[in-house]
Amino acid sequence: MSSASSKFTAWVETLPKWHGLLQLSPDRPYMHAEEDYDSQYGVTAMEPADGEGLCRLLATHGVDTTGPALEIGCGTGYLTFGLARNYPGPDFLVTDPSQAFLRLTQRHVGNDAYTARRHFAVLNADDLGQLPSEMFSVIAMRSTLHHILNVEAFIAASARTLRPGGALVMGAEPCEYGYVLMGALGQTIAPVLAAAGVELEAAWKKQLGNFVDTIRFYCRRDIDKTTAEDKHLFNPHELGELGAAHGLQLKFFPNATFGDFAPPFQAEFVSFSIFFLNYLKYCMLFDAEFLKHISRHLKPQLKYIDDCYRSHVGPAITGVFLLKKTADAAS
Numbered sequence: 001m002s003s004a005s006s007k008f009t010a011w012v013e014t015l016p017k018w019h020g021l022l023q024l025s026p027d028r029p030y031m032h033a034e035e036d037y038d039s040q041y042g043v044t045a046m047e048p049a050d051g052e053g054l055c056r057l058l059a060t061h062g063v064d065t066t067g068p069a070l071e072i073g074c075g076t077g078y079l080t081f082g083l084a085r086n087y088p089g090p091d092f093l094v095t096d097p098s099q100a101f102l103r104l105t106q107r108h109v110g111n112d113a114y115t116a117r118r119h120f121a122v123l124n125a126d127d128l129g130q131l132p133s134e135m136f137s138v139i140a141m142r143s144t145l146h147h148i149l150n151v152e153a154f155i156a157a158s159a160r161t162l163r164p165g166g167a168l169v170m171g172a173e174p175c176e177y178g179y180v181l182m183g184a185l186g187q188t189i190a191p192v193l194a195a196a197g198v199e200l201e202a203a204w205k206k207q208l209g210n211f212v213d214t215i216r217f218y219c220r221r222d223i224d225k226t227t228a229e230d231k232h233l234f235n236p237h238e239l240g241e242l243g244a245a246h247g248l249q250l251k252f253f254p255n256a257t258f259g260d261f262a263p264p265f266q267a268e269f270v271s272f273s274i275f276f277l278n279y280l281k282y283c284m285l286f287d288a289e290f291l292k293h294i295s296r297h298l299k300p301q302l303k304y305i306d307d308c309y310r311s312h313v314g315p316a317i318t319g320v321f322l323l324k325k326t327a328d329a330a331s
Contacts, residue, residue, distance in 0.1 A: 002066065002067075002090060004066060004067035004068065004089075004090065004137070004163070005067075005068070005090035005091060007132075007135065008067070008068045008090070008091050008093075008135060009091075011132055011135065012093075012119060015121070018099075018122065019099065021099060021102055021120050021121060021122055022093075022119060022120065022121035022122070023121065023122045024095070024121050024122060024123040024124075024127060024130065024131075025097060025122055025123050025124035025127045026122070026124075027097070027098065027099045027122055028097040028098060028124060029098050029100060030097075030098050030100070030101065030229070031229040034076070034098055034100040034101050034104060035100070035104065037075060037076050037101075038076050040282065040285075041282050041283070042282050043076075043078055044078075045075075045076040045077045045078045045080075045081060045104070045105075045108045046077070046081050046108050047078070047081060047082065047259075048081055048082035048085055048086070048262075049082060049258070049259035049262045050078060050079045050081075050082050050083075050142065050171070050257065050258040050259045050262075051079055051080065051081060051082020051083030051084065051085060051086050051087075051258070052082045052085070052086045052259075052262040052263075053082075053257070053258040053259045053260060053261035053262035054079065054082070054083060054086075054140060054169060054171070054258040054261070055082075055083065055086040055087055055088070056261045056262060057169070057258065057261040057320070057322065058138060058167065058169070060261070061167070061251065061322060061324065062165075063137070063138065063165065063166060063167040063169075063322075063324060064137045064163055064164070064165035064166050065087065065088050065089045065137050065138060066089060066090075066137060067089055067090070067135070067136060067137035067138075067163050067166065068089055068090060068091035068092065068093060068116075068135065068136050068137065069083070069087050069089055069091070069092045069093070069116065069136060069137060069138040069139075069140060070093045070095065070131075070135075070136045070138065070139045070140070070161075071083065071092070071093070071094050071095060071139075071140045071141070072095055072096075072123065072125050072128070072139060072140070072141045072144055073095070073096055073097075073125060073141055073142070073143070073144030073147065074094050074095065074096045074101060074102065074105045075096065075101050075105070075142075075143070076101060076104045076105060076108060077094075077104065077105035077108040077109055078142060079140060079141075079142040079171075079258065080094055080105050080108070080109055081108055081109055082262075083140060084109050084114050084116070084118055085112075085114060087115070087116045087138070088115060088116075089115075089116055089137055089138070090116060090117065091116055091117050091118075091119065092114075092116040092117065092118050092119070093119045093120075093121060093136075094109075094118060094119065094120050094121070095120070095121045095122070095123035096122070096123070097122065097123065097124040097125075098122075099122055102120050102121075102122065105120070106120060125144065125147070125148045125154055126148060126149055126150065126153075126154070128154060128157040128158065128161065129153070129156075129157040129160075131157070131161045132161065133160050133161060134160075134161070134162065134163045134164070135161050135163070136161055136162055136163065136166060137162070137163050137165075137166040137167075138166055138167060138169065139158050139161070139162060139166075139167075139168045139169070140169050140170075141168075141169070141170045141171070142170070142171045142172050142258065143171070143172040143173065144170070144173075145170050145173050145232070145234070146173055146174055146218070146230055146231055146232045146233070146234070147229060147230060147231060148231070148232075149225065149226060149231060151232060151242075152242060155168070155239075155242050155243060155246055155248070155323075156246050158246075158248075158323075159243075159246035159247055159248050159325060160246075162248075162325045163325070164325055164326070164327045164328070165324070165325065165327055166324070166325050167248075167322055167323060167324040167325065168243075168248065168321075168322075168323040168325075169320070169321070169322050169323070170320070170321045170323075171256075171257055171258045171318075171319075171320045171321075172257065172318055173234055173318060173319065173321065174218065174232075174233050174234065174317070174318060175233065175234055175235070175236065175254070175316040175317055175318060175319060176219060176233040176234060176235045177235075177315055177316055178272070178315045178316050178317030178318070179215055179218065179219070179233050179317065180215065180219055180233070181272075181305070181315055182215060182276050182279065182317075183211070183212050183215030183216060183219075185276065185298070185301060185302075186208065186211050186212045186215070187212055188298070188301065189208055189294055189298065190205075190208060192297050192298055192301075193293055193294075193297055196293075196297045198293050198297065201287075201290075203287060203290075204286075204287060204290045207284060207285070207286050207287065207290065210284065211280065211284045211286075214230075214284070218230065218231070218232060218233045219233050236250070236252045236254070236316065236319065236321070239252075239321060239323075240252070243323040247325055247326050247328075248323035248324065248325055248326075249323065249324050249326060250321060250322070250323050251321075251322040251324070252319055252320070252321055252322075253319055253320040253321075253322075254313050254314065254316040254319045255313050255314070255316060255317060255318060255319055256319055256320045257318075257320065258320060260320075271306045271309075272302070272305045272306055272309065272315060272317065273302035273303070273305065273306050275317055276302065277291065277294070277295055280294065
């Protein structure tokens with residue numbers, strides 16, 4: 001057993017257990033029913049591409065994978081399923097604040113034989129600072145950073161608990177510029193539909209108001225977001241500067257997903273217009289009839305944005321962030 005694995009095993013044995021799970025934080029349920037998450041967002045947790053793609057991304061960029069991996073915010077196991085099958089290191093600690101999500105992930109991952117030993121723990125990302133220094137080679141997250149209240153403290157804690165040469169890797173995080181563009185486009189929906197003779201139903205007005213208010217809430221930094229589930233939008237340049245302050249070097253892949261780095265290595269990111277309409281459907285739960293009117297009457301505006309980015313990636317709506325710890329970074 002390697003020294004990294006021995007250190008991890010000794011630490012795990014000191015942790016309290018709660019209903020068969022390791023416990024680093026109190027249980028905190030998700031804001032909605034955990035068992036309904038996949039159906040709401042139209043995803044299937046038991047797909048290996050994201051985990052396989054993440055591991056290939058790590059290898060491509062020379063990230064150390066000889067130590068344990070930590071996944072924060074596993075949800076239903078969308079990233080976990082493939083990562084458990086492909087991570088080459090000795091141990092894999094899967095965490096989420098919600099024990100209900102951890103139970104779902106355990107079922108989705110199954111009991112197959114894996115290279116890395118799997119462990120499951122209740123952990124709130126805001127408590128990452130209590131983990132030992134230089135314990136993990138990889139900290140992996142998918143659609144999680146925007147749930148964390150104090151992002152700066154989290155980045156600092158991640159840098160401390162990473163081994164030199166390791167990396168914090170985050171996917172499916174909302175980027176400020178693309179989301180504000182979606183919010184601004186949302187402001188045009190009511191007048192465009194009115195000009196087309198479409199009368200907005202009361203429920204549609206409520207959905208539309210909630211959408212533009214939500215984007216504004218995510219973007220603002222002068223209000224208390226403690227009790228909100230989703231909290232932030234991100235500027236890649238700012239995250240790069242924040243990482244650099246803690247010895248982490250950023251490589252940003254705009255509008256990519258972890259799955260894009262798995263064979264056959266063909267990016268599958270859809271156009272801005274498709275992302276926008278899917279966001280209204282799955283995240284904001286817009287009525288189907290309302291969506292049909294939006295798709296029809298905002299077609300010129302959506303086509304204009306898509307046409308601007310026929311030859312290059314953009315606008316950045318989401319992306320993959322790889323923050324690698326330099327070999328000489330001090331913890």
